[in-house]
Amino acid sequence: MKSPAKLWFLAxxxxxxxxxxxxxxxxISGAEQQIQDLWNLSPALHGWVLSAALxxxxxxxxxxxxxxDLMGRKKxxxxxxxxxxxxxxxxxxxxxxxxxxxxRFIGGLGVGVSTIAAPVYIAEISPAESRGRFTxxxxxxxxxxxxxxxxSNYFFKDxxxxxxxxxxxxxxxxxxxxxxxxxxxxxxxxxxxxxESHQAPIRPDFRSFFTRENRGPILLAFFVAFFNQLSGCxxxxxxxxxIFQMAGLGRDSAFLSSFGLGTLNFIATFTGLWLIDRLGRKxxxxxxxxxxxxxLSAASLFFGIGNGPLAAASIFLFxxxxxxxxxxxxxxxxxxxxxxxxxxxxxxFGSFTHWMFAALIxxxxxxAAAAFAPWKIFAFFGVMMVFHLFWVxxxxxxxxxxxxx
Numbered sequence: 001m002k003s004p005a006k007l008w009f010l011a012x013x014x015x016x017x018x019x020x021x022x023x024x025x026x027x028i029s030g031a032e033q034q035i036q037d038l039w040n041l042s043p044a045l046h047g048w049v050l051s052a053a054l055x056x057x058x059x060x061x062x063x064x065x066x067x068x069d070l071m072g073r074k075k076x077x078x079x080x081x082x083x084x085x086x087x088x089x090x091x092x093x094x095x096x097x098x099x100x101x102x103x104r105f106i107g108g109l110g111v112g113v114s115t116i117a118a119p120v121y122i123a124e125i126s127p128a129e130s131r132g133r134f135t136x137x138x139x140x141x142x143x144x145x146x147x148x149x150x151x152s153n154y155f156f157k158d159x160x161x162x163x164x165x166x167x168x169x170x171x172x173x174x175x176x177x178x179x180x181x182x183x184x185x186x187x188x189x190x191x192x193x194x195x196e197s198h199q200a201p202i203r204p205d206f207r208s209f210f211t212r213e214n215r216g217p218i219l220l221a222f223f224v225a226f227f228n229q230l231s232g233c234x235x236x237x238x239x240x241x242x243i244f245q246m247a248g249l250g251r252d253s254a255f256l257s258s259f260g261l262g263t264l265n266f267i268a269t270f271t272g273l274w275l276i277d278r279l280g281r282k283x284x285x286x287x288x289x290x291x292x293x294x295x296l297s298a299a300s301l302f303f304g305i306g307n308g309p310l311a312a313a314s315i316f317l318f319x320x321x322x323x324x325x326x327x328x329x330x331x332x333x334x335x336x337x338x339x340x341x342x343x344x345x346x347x348x349f350g351s352f353t354h355w356m357f358a359a360l361i362x363x364x365x366x367x368a369a370a371a372f373a374p375w376k377i378f379a380f381f382g383v384m385m386v387f388h389l390f391w392v393x394x395x396x397x398x399x400x401x402x403x404x405x
Contacts (some may be wrong), residue, residue: 007125007134013119013181015137017077017114020084020178022108022145023152023171025053029238029258030153031164038164039097043370047363049097050238054359056105060112061355063259065348066091066115069393073188075119076113083110086174092169107171115351120330120344124190127366128401132276135332143262143269143323146237150262167171172224190340209345217337220396224333227388229357231292232381235365236261236315246374249306257312261319265327268320272328280382281329281336282392284339288325289389295321296382304375311374330354336399 028050036046059083068076087107095098116137126134155164210218236243240261244254295318302311330350338346368377 009184011134011137013123013178013185014073014077014118015141016174016178016181017080017118018138018141019145019148020081020171020175021114022142022147023149023174024084024087024145025057025234026146026149026237026262027153027167027171028053028104029240029242030150030157030255031167032239033242034161034164035097035100038161041097043366045097047366049101050366051359051363052101053104053108053111054355054362056108056110057112057115057355058108058352058359059105060109061115061348061351062112063348064113064116064351065344065346066255068117068120069191069344073117073124074182074185074189076117077121077185078182079181080110080114081118081175081182083107084175085179088169088171088175092165092172098119112351114355115331116344116347119335120347121185123332123335123343124188124340130277131336132281132332132400133273135335136273136276136328138268138331139328140273143265143327144268147259147262147266150240150255150259154259157252157255167229178296194340207355209342209349214338214342214346217342217346218349220337221334221346222353223391223395224326224330225350225354226357227384227391228330228354230381230384231322231326231363231388232296232318232361232378233322233327234358235361235377235381236319237364237380239365239369240315242369243374244312246369247303247312247315249312261316263274263317264316265323268323269327272324275324276328277333277400280398282396282398284325284329285388285392285396286325288321288323288327288329289385289392291317291321291325292385293382293389296385300375300379300382303373303378325376333396333399334401 032050035041035049035179041049064076065074067079071079087103087110090103091100091107094103121136122138123131152170153167156163156170159166171267240258241251241254244257245251249257276284295314299311299314299318302308302314331347334347334350335343365377
């Protein structure tokens with residue numbers, strides 16, 4: 001039994017990969033307009049540049065389960081740190097949009113693997129009564145990274161033509177710190193036990209994974225990830241300054257409002273972290289689901305009638321709903337739903353689904369924003385969240401306090 005201090009150190013260190021995840025995925029929001037102007041990118045190519053990291057995340061999440069089963073959780077997290085560091089340095093000094101896409105793709109690989117390695121590692125070292133709180137540290141660090149990225153973008157926004165290079169390159173500092181801290185992690189005892197008993201697969205055992213026995217957890221992992229992205233959360237995160245400008249705010253106010261959005265996200269996630277082992281996973285999904293429907297309906301209405309301030313306020317309510325509900329719950333729920341033998345593959349499947357839809361939404365959002373009025377886009381997300389609410393009410397089962405199999 002690890003001491004509480006040791007357990008907190010291990011959980012926080014692993015969860016710091018979430019900080020880099022949040023920072024890496026959001027920092028592009030401050031740089032995207034300057035990058036588009038620099039290389040005169042079409043909406044289609046602009047979408048590909050912005051979504052490059054997400055396609056890397058799709059690849060990382062697809063193979064990440066096999067990687068962490070083969071290498072172990074500790075080595076995988078160390079490699080994640082290296083990927084983030086290389087991506088940050090290269091992203092600051094690309095020769096053109098295509099090399100920037102490659103650099104961002106490498107960072108995306110780190111994001112994809114981290115969404116599997118960190119929640120699985122933390123779930124496997126945590127006692128059942130506090131697993132939700134410890135595993136949700138990953139999401140807490142994600143939104144902390146989001147907050148710092150918004151603050152960093154606001155700080156560097158007036159650095160002239162090189163502002164976007166500073167925004168993307170500064171990530172190398174926390175990436176280096178995380179990589180060093182990973183050297184002090186201990187390996188997951190559950191992974192060591194599986195390796196000793198030859199249960200840790202050398203290659204993904206998809207035939208055994210996709211069986212009737214795992215049908216329930218697989219469907220849960222798919223739909224919690226599917227609805228997470230069809231809420232529009234990453235569309236808002238990636239394009240926050242642009243969305244606030246669509247609501248009528250000036251450039252400086254849009255950047256400042258994005259930082260405010262990140263701050264609210266941080267506070268709401270902290271609230272979800274405090275509630276998840278008290279109220280349970282399903283209750284938080286219900287609270288967030290109701291907030292989704294109300295906030296997205298309001299955003300669609302106020303964008304439609306041209307009330308910019310209330311449209312912007314609706315975006316803040318949306319982010320709070322997401323952070324308390326889906327944002328806090330998703331990685332905990334998936335990690336608790338699969339037995340030891342399939343936990344890494346299950347997390348990989350859920351992460352792959354999550355990032356596939358995130359990449360598609362980010363790819364098509366610039367084109368959708370050019371083709372449709374904002375109220376139509378938010379109305380679409382709102383309708384999807386009505387389906388999400390019914391799914392939570394009638395399908396999702398509580399996993400609070402569940403012993404890992």
